[in-house]
Amino acid sequence: MTYREWPVDRPGIACVWSRSLASAATHRIVPDGCADVIWERETGRLFVAGPDTAAQLGTSEPGTMVGLRFEPGAIALGVPADELRDGRIDLDAFRRDGRELAERLGAAEHPHEVLLDAFPAHVDPMIDQVRDLAERTGSVRAIADAVGLGERQLRRRSLAAFGYGPKVLHRVLRFDRAVRRARAGQPFADVAYREGYTDQAHLAREVKALAGTTLTALTGRTPPTS
Known part of the structure; x- marks a missing residue:
């Protein structure tokens, strides 16, 4: 390929x-x-x-x-x-x-x-702000307050723009960053810490849920220990 x-x-x-x-x-x-x-x-x-x-x-x-x-x-x-x-x-x-x-x-x-x-892209400053906030938090209330929307309005706008509600958007963006870090060679435990997972086991569960496989299989390498 x-x-x-x-x-x-x-x-x-x-x-x-x-x-x-x-x-x-x-x-x-x-x-x-x-x-x-x-x-x-x-x-x-x-x-x-x-x-x-x-x-x-x-x-x-x-x-x-x-x-x-x-x-x-x-x-x-x-x-x-x-x-x-x-x-x-x-x-x-x-x-x-x-x-x-x-x-x-x-x-x-x-x-x-x-x-x-x-296919020109659609750039909406408020949607960009939602994405930036969802990079850091999955709290619907915190994101809604920051952009000046009610929680239901935020969910509707998020579904239309991203295909996801704010919580799922946060999970997907964090997962994507974690996979990129792991593929770049960072130890899996460090990836979990840097991306705010509770521990490496939490990261492993999220990878299984979103990718249907293990981080080892997804990245093609064995997990470093340090």
Whole structure:
């Protein structure tokens, strides 16, 4: 497998990426709070991968995928993010020009540029503030007070923007940071401490709940002890 990412200097866009497979392969996609628009070169399929609440398991056929990844809360497709949650939905199910865009991608020398032009992100300062707060706390009351919303209003706005309520958003963002730290080689006990888990066992339970596997299997390395 060949996978590459390119950062993009546009608000709300995390990156563009491509993945090529020479043969069929199984894969595990774990929650990171992001949503992607993905085009399959060989089939011409253009679809949206919504924000996930648990690992997505599947088998990919040989070929190339090209994707545009939105930062959490920035996807702008005209439908609430919770309608896309845990989904893999063809774009033409809710966007009239879905088939036309797929044809343009097939003819494009640089399909990433087509995706960037066709899918600008939605940047809302209040939603950005909610995300920043959820990086640090899962307290609905604390976040609601900080942004000046009632708790029910906050939940509605969060579901529409992120696909999650504030508590789940906090869990997913913390899990994503923990996995990144572990993959970078930090000892698992240090990861648990730095990300505010009670202990390494608490981190292990969260990884099992959100990724459906162990941190060792997810990172491909044995846990250091110091």
